[in-house]
Amino acid sequence: MTRMPIFALALAAIATPLAAEEVNVYSLRQPELIQPLFDRFTEKTGIEVNVATIDKGMVERLVNEGDRSPADLVMTVDIARLAEVVDAGVTQPVESEVLTANIPAEFRDPGNQWFGLTTRARVVYASKERVADGEVTTYEDLADPKWKGRICTRPGTHDYNLGLTAAMIEHHGIDYTREWLKGLKANLAKKPEGNDRAQVKSIWAGECDISLGNTYYMGKMLEDPEQQEWANSVRIIYPVFENGGTHMNVSGVAMTKAAPNREAALKLMEFLASDEAQQIYAELNYEFPVKPGVALSPVVASWGEFTPDTLNLMDVARSRPAALKLMEEVNFDG
Missing domain, CATH: 3.40.190.10 (Periplasmic binding protein-like II)
Structure with missing residues (x-):
């Protein structure tokens, strides 16, 4: 599977029209923890996921890019980081029956600006x-x-x-x-x-x-x-x-205000809250799923x-x- 180099993602996305069926993600998560999820999503939907791993300055970058930002989604760890992107005004509310049904209220923003994916x-x-x-x-x-x-x-x-x-x-x-x-x-x-x-x-x-x-x-x-x-x-x-x-703390996702690929981005958000993706999180990453009823990894359960x-x-x-x-x-x- 061919992917756009991380360092070229933002420049290329601004300079040329993005394909209709792709999602651009700015991520603070370690790549190996989330790539299996993106690979499975692409396999199921045909929608490519381009990931730019940003260790520092994500909020500042989104603020500076403004409406020109190529990013559709932000994925991060720690509730403070999720609150920070919302407070900066660079996200948008997302209305989704799937997200509301799959993610308990305590693990999502009251205004639907961010959604927890794991704890x-x-x-x-x-x-x-x-x-x-x-x-x-x-x-x-x-x-x-x-x-x-x-x-x-x-x-x-x-x-x-x-x-x-x-x-x-x-x-x-x-x-x-x-x-x-x-x-x-x-x-x-x-x-x-x-x-x-x-x-x-x-x-x-x-x-x-x-x-x-x-x-x-x-x-x-x-x-x-x-x-x-x-x-x-x-x-x-x-x-x-x-x-x-x-x-407890969470990892989570938010949709950016600019989101050039909003429909595809919403599909990815809903997939990440599905039974299949939550099980991948549990089995491969040893995290606690937020969706009720998804089993823990046997290794985690043994603790x-x-x-x-x-x-x-x-x-x-x-x-x-x-x-x-x-x-x-x-x-x-x-």
């Missing part, structure tokens, strides 16, 4: 050898001095950790969360760096005993011969907030059951700026 839990990876069952049960407990020198994490300013911190603010307020961050920082075994998989490697290497991570990385590590040993050295623990459940937190995701998104301010105030990554 993921922010969990604790714990050493099988050095952490006893029941030794960690809550996020609040991570600030307890008993963990001094035992915790690893990626940077606090990363979206995933900012989301968790924003949820802590929603549960307990600014002052409590500031002290919690100070306690968590004091318990770090080393400076925050790397990604979630790197933290599990650090546990395997004996550099720390527990780390924060998203659930699906366990599945990805188990697939990789080089990383299987890391994965097998830890177990997943689903912590909860003292007055809530396990922190046990948990109670998701019930905080409104838009409330969490609104507390993200405060979370970032606190991270910088306590110099978490310093």
Whole structure:
């Protein structure tokens, strides 16, 4: 299958008329996580999907492109990122009976500007050898001095950790969360760096005993011969907030205001919310489907059951700026 090079997508789309049956996607998601879905969609419909992976500056790019933007859809992770594209005025509402029926209300924007496609839990990876069952049960407990020198994490300013911190603010307020961050920082075994998989490697290497991570990385590590040993050295623990459940976040999609291929883009959105696509997400990406009734991957199911937190995701998104301010105030990554 021939695809337009990523670097040429925007220029070519502006310079020449786009084919009627194609969709252009700006994505913050790792390409390998979503390409199988696009391949299946093209196989079913004949509609080509061109993907531009944009690590930074997606909103600024869409704002600058305005009505000339070649992008039909934006795909991203983290509720704050979804809220950001909506707040920037670069998306449009989408009315679809399929999306409304397949995606529960808590996983879509009240104004139909964005739609969640998968959820993921922010969990604790714990050493099988050095952490006893029941030794960690809550996020609040991570600030307890008993963990001094035992915790690893990626940077606090990363979206995933900012989301968790924003949820802590929603549960307990600014002052409590500031002290919690100070306690968590004091318990770090080393400076925050790397990604979630790197933290599990650090546990395997004996550099720390527990780390924060998203659930699906366990599945990805188990697939990789080089990383299987890391994965097998830890177990997943689903912590909860003292007055809530396990922190959840979403990946999602929004249609851009410009959307030159609106009908084809809507077809792709509806496909991503279908049983087939949700099962692909579950089986290949080890994520939690948002569509009720779609089975978890057996690997994910083996990690046990948990109670998701019930905080409104838009409330969490609104507390993200405060979370970032606190991270910088306590110099978490310093």
